[in-house]
Amino acid sequence: MIGASATGRASDGVAQENADAPRSAVLAVVDAALAEDAPWGDVTSEAAIPAAARATARVVSRSAGVLAGGLALELAFARADGNLEVERHLDDGAALEPGALVATVHGSARSILLGERVALNLAQRLSGIATLTRRYVDAVAGTSARIVDTRKTTPGLRALEKAAVRAGAAHNHRFSLSDAVMLKDNHLAVLAAQGLDLTDAIRAVRARIPHTMHLEVEVDRLEQLPAVLAAEPDTIMLDNFTLAELRDGVALIAGRAIVEASGGVTLDTVRAIAETGVDVISVGALTHSAPALDLGLDIDIDIDLDIDRAPVP
Structure with missing residues (x-):
């Protein structure tokens, strides 16, 4: 399973941290993206750029944010042409300002142009996630709450x-359906149809897992909490609760389980939550x-005058 090594179980139910996505997962994404973008090569560059033309390209931030996807950017160029020289100047998690130099690429001009769009697409997408995430983390600074993601990711x-x-600077929830048991309303409805009350239903699940x-x-209402607490789950998710209900839920749980809030979370509401x-x-x-x-x-192409006068191969 791609990405399985990115997941580890921690005592609080949140995945353990790793600095980067697994290289194998990044390679698989990059190779698929390059095959999609240039299934028969870059016909424009091959027709317009001499094969011997060399270039130096700089990947630069146009806006403020947080960098992510450095490995994907590097591998997009490396897989386009293993002879390209790629130097990353900033690590993932670095703060970016407009004009910040992210990476430099040197080598075949054709190869740089071949890898450009895949490299930028991935780095822009991932840096956007890191940037938004940092805003959420900053919004709850000074509280004991940690921000985590969900499985609502791009396939x-x-x-x-x-x-x-x-x-x-946030944390991961479970990576996949294989990582932890999360009983949601639909699961509980199926269990209830078997004649089990809420406590017995949860205990039955507990008995079947390691x-x-x-x-x-x-849970979606406070009235469910006593029955859920009796089954001693590790984490209780309070789904779409009001602020007052969240405070009451935290008081009722009283440290007997990790309390997760979900639903209706925005940058405007996350601090109060x-x-x-x-x-x-x-x-x-x-x-x-x-x-x-x-x-x-930004690319500077170095074309020798003799090459420039010769027909494009």
């Missing part, structure tokens, strides 16, 4: 997007609604 890009969340598996239960005392705030917008960060590639 095929989950390992990269979750790494971008980490670059933005003792090392994290168990989280979603954190101040209710919840432990974790999950934000789908980190990955499904982050705008791309503006990065550009």
Whole structure:
């Protein structure tokens, strides 16, 4: 399973941190993107640029933000042409200002142009996620709440997007359906149809999973909490609760489980949610609604005069 190594179980139900997405996952994404973008090569560059032309290109930030996707950017050029020299000047998580030099690429002009769009697409997308994530993290600074992502990621890009969340100084929730048990309303409805009350239903699930598996239960009203608490889950998600309900929920749970808030979380509301005392705030917008960060590639092509006069091969 691509990206499985990016996930680890922690005692609080949030994935352990890794600095980068697994290289294998990034390579798979980059190779697929290059095959999509140039299935038979870059016919424009091959027709217009001499094969011997060399170039130096600089990847530059056009706006303020947080960098992510440096490995994807590097590998996009490296897979376009293994002879390209790629130097990354900033690490993921670095703060960017307009004009910041992110990376330099030197080598075949054709090859640089071949890798340009894939490199920029991935770095812009991932840096946008890191930038938005950092805004959420900054919004709850000084509280005990941690910001986490969700599984609302772009299909095929989950390992990269979750790494971008980490670059933005937040944390990962479960990576996949295989990582932890999360009983949501639909699961509980199916269990209730079997004649089990809420407590017995959760206990039945607990009995079927390894003792090392994290168990989280979603509730959508305060009245469910006593029955859920009796089953002793590891985490309780308070879904779409008002601020007053969140405070009451935190008081009722009283440290007997990790408290996660979800639903209705925006940059305008996240601070108040954190101040209710919840432990974790999950934000789908980190990955499904982050705008791309503006990065550009400035290129200087060095074409020898003799080459310039010769016909393009």
